[in-house]
Amino acid sequence: MSAGRAAPGRIWPGEWVAARLGVRLVDGERPAGVGLADLAGLAVRRNPRRAHLLVSTVLGKHVPTDPRLVYGAGLLLGRLVRARLKQEPLDDPLLAGALAQNDGAAVALRDAHKGPHAPIQAVVFGYAETATALGHAVADALGGAYYLHSTRRPVRGFVPYGAFEEEHSHATSHLILPADPDAFDRDVPVVLVDDELSTGRTALNTIRALHAARPRRHYIVAALTDLRDDTARAQTQSVAAALGARIDAVALATGRVELPPGILPAGQRLVASLSSGADPARDGHAARHAVERVDVGWPDGLPEGGRHGFRPEDGRRLGEELPAMADRLARALPAGRRRVLVLGFEELMYAPLRLAEALADARPDLEVRYSTTTRSPVLAVDDPGYAVRTRLVFPAHDDPPDGPGERYAYNVARGFDLIVLVVDDVGDTPALAAGLLRRLAGVADVLLVTVPAHRRQSR
Known part of the structure; x- marks a missing residue:
């Protein structure tokens, strides 16, 4: 059975790619009672190895999600x-x-x-x-x-x-x-x-x-x-x-994903045809909204994620501390904001996710969504049948070992009253202020939350 269909009354965010590149999603087993098109839309990669990208509807990476x-x-x-x-x-x-x-x-x-x-x-x-x-x-x-x-x-x-x-x-x-x-x-x-x-x-x-x-x-x-x-x-x-x-x-x-012959050059031609001239992701968006810092009180010694390991006792401590951190974040929100995006930073996904979850629980009057920035270059197309409708381009801001390069924030350029950006202290740099923060401030007011990156303890 083909999974490339939308739920009744909705446009599947893969129709644009399916129509132009002939990509089809075909369901196999459904252990959770849903099919592939329920769990993913489609976009086109800016990548010489693959033309298509499955864009998850439940991951919170490219698509802001509850x-x-x-x-x-x-x-x-x-x-x-x-x-x-x-x-x-x-x-x-x-x-x-x-x-x-x-x-x-x-x-x-x-x-x-x-x-x-x-x-x-x-x-x-x-x-x-x-x-x-x-x-x-x-x-x-x-x-x-x-x-x-x-x-x-x-x-x-x-x-x-x-x-x-x-x-x-x-x-x-x-x-x-x-x-x-x-x-x-x-x-x-x-x-x-x-x-x-x-x-x-x-x-x-x-x-x-x-x-x-x-x-x-x-x-x-x-x-x-x-x-x-x-x-x-x-x-x-x-x-x-x-x-x-x-x-x-x-x-x-x-x-399975069914791909027609010649999809890679077809995808590259499509990217080239839609990327000629000025890149709308780079134009405009001059900083005009406020940027404020918020200290949510991240607990001393608690790892910000699993880069160096995360133990059961770390999870229990995080669960105990989350309500207080969410309360501090909620008290910092400007009045009148309803649609709030909590935006994580590349590998830093779990701490922003749990903060967003706790904020949504604490403030049911808000529409809280969560996503993160990424290294992955994807074509943006402003069409309801396409999974990545907007993109912000900005320079890397954590001194990556493979050198400077572009980074991206997708589907965040419209529809939010407030963006809560969560980074670790390694990524809280002048390049962040001049790059991503400036781009986000062209979209909405921004609250910046910095958490300490886990470091080797001296013996």
């Missing part, structure tokens, strides 16, 4: 992992209602899976930059399993546990930098979390790297969508046999 839906979908994926590990069935009807934006459905989805959960012996590994918060949510659903995500940021004092390549990405190199390698280096099931499982090569590259450092008996690959074909699935089992390990996969929806 943070309760984002966190709830991640928790649901974690429940699928839990069901696989415990050999238990899981039947959840709530995701479809949340995607349909039924009243209270996103909150119901989040609350149904939030726990508390009995801990499961496992470690969870997420992929930067897209799946860092998604991996956190999966770990939360496993009762606060130890969590670590890859990073593209070398950090002084941290010795790499390993590294691997993401072959199809525009920024391919990933580092693994746990503060406590022993917490990660255990023979318990390893859950690898990504937003999309296309060929499975990145996951297999990671499993080989992890297995070379410390053999494990069981790996589970968890993704929002599993698009592997029969050849890729067979390759997964071949790698498992060669390693003497078990490799399972779970996803909210499975299926």
Whole structure:
């Protein structure tokens, strides 16, 4: 069955690409009761390796989304992992209602899976930059399993546990930098979390790297969508046999993307035809709105995410402190604002997500949405049948090791009364003030929240 259709009364944000490039989404199994078109729209990449991009409706990366839906979908994926590990069935009807934006459905989805959960012996590994918060949510659903995500940021004092390549990405190199390698280096099931499982090569590259450092008996690959074909699935089992390990996969929806011959040059021609002349993403937007700083009181010693590891006790402490942080943020909001975007920063996705979630709970009179900036270059087309309608372009502001370059914020250029930008202190630089903050201030008033990046503690 083709999944490239909109829900009744709505335009599917993939129709534009489907009509021009002939991309089709075809459903397979629907473990969460939804299909591929429910979980993703389509856009066109500015990337020489791939023409199309699946743009998730539940990830909160490119599309501003209710943070309760984002966190709830991640928790649901974690429940699928839990069901696989415990050999238990899981039947959840709530995701479809949340995607349909039924009243209270996103909150119901989040609350149904939030726990508390009995801990499961496992470690969870997420992929930067897209799946860092998604991996956190999966770990939360496993009762606060130890969590670590890859990073593209070398950090002084941290010795790499390993590294691997993401072959199809525009920024391919990933580092693994746990503060406590022993917490990660255990023979318990390893859950690898990504937003999309296309060929499975990145996951297999990671499993080989992890297995070379410390053999494990069981790996589970968890993704929002599993698009592997029969050849890729067979390759997964071949790698498992060669390693003497078990490799399972779970996803909210499975299926395939059908691509016509010649799609890559066709996509490149489409990008070229729509990118000639001045780039509207660069024009205008002179700073005219206010920019203010807000101290939400991020707790001393609490990691801002899983770049160097996030323990169950870190998750419990964050849960205890979130209401007070959300209250400080809510008291700083200018009067009269209704539509608020909480915008995270590349790999820093989980802290902004949980702040956005807590703010939405504390202020039900607000329409709170969540998304993050990204390295990924995507064509923007202002059409309701296209998933990325606006883009802001700005320079990198955290002194990245691969040098200066463009960064992007999608679908944030209209419709918000206030933008709450959350960055870590490494990214709070003069380049931030001159770049992203200036661009955002051309859109709406901005509140800047800076959280401390986790650092190696001196002995």
